[in-house]
């Protein structure tokens with residue numbers, strides 16, 4: 226039996242039907258949290274909830290259909306959590322989309338869509354979750370999903386990279402707000418590099434929907450993949466009281482990718 230590092234906590238994981246959100250939901254539940262899996266994909270979202278509840282025979286997890294880009298939907302989701310659980314301790318603002326496009330061939334509609342799902346959604350999530358988190362008087366933890374794409378300059382994902390830069394700037398302002406409010410809510414972001422999920426398989430295949438085989442095929446590429454479970458471990462750490470003094474930062478999960486010197490640069494080997 227694991228240490229139950231978030232025992233008794235209530236956690237909302239957006240985009241919990243797939244990839245990293247699914248891994249986060251499974252791990253938080255295994256570590257004792259009641260988990261609300263929210264997603265637009267109700268079939269896979271309900272399957273994640275079933276997997277959690279089947280594992281220990283409880284009704285610890287529920288699914289809520291949720292479009293994170295929709296303000297009214299956010300209000301309804303938070304109201305449902307309030308009436309079902311009366312509290313919220315952990316928010317993982319994970320849901321996101323990616324569509325390749327550089328500065329010239331990205332349309333304004335694509336820019337707005339990507340930024341609304343990836344970034345505006347996290348503004349809405351923080352805005353509507355904080356009052357419920359404050360209600361317990363015990364504080365909480367918000368984990369916002371950023372990406373190494375906001376650190377690199379990746380020309381072919383202009384809107385995506387910008388959306389993640391916005392996430393990190395938002396994270397710092399919300400963390401500072403919570404410090405000033407004295408509400409004991411911590412707000413951090415994570416910046417994973419290449420994680421082996423359906424989102425990347427869609428990018429690799431050029432298809433809008435992918436199978437597990439497509440995700441498995443990513444292993445044939447020379448990329449040093451990060452697994453969703455590796456990211457979930459960092460989410461669990463940030464969600465738990467083990468990270469009590471960590472606030473307002475971005476954690477890179479990148480196998481050291483962002484500290485590599487330029488090709489041919491100085492190293493101990495030359």
Ligand SMILES: NC(=O)c1ccc[n+]([C@@H]2O[C@H](COP(=O)([O-])OP(=O)(O)OC[C@H]3O[C@@H](n4cnc5c(N)ncnc54)[C@H](O)[C@@H]3O)[C@@H](O)[C@H]2O)c1
Nearest residue numbers: 240242243244245265292293320321372419420422423424
């Ligand atoms: N995979 C990577 O390499 C990588 C790296 C860094 C950051 N990220 C980010 O991690 C997060 C999760 O990505 P993933 O790789 O696990 O992808 P994924 O495609 O496996 O999962 C994303 C989930 O978000 C859901 N979603 C999409 N739009 C939504 C909306 N409007 N409302 C609610 N749910 C919605 C999808 O249905 C899906 O279940 C995203 O924010 C992504 O940008 C991914």
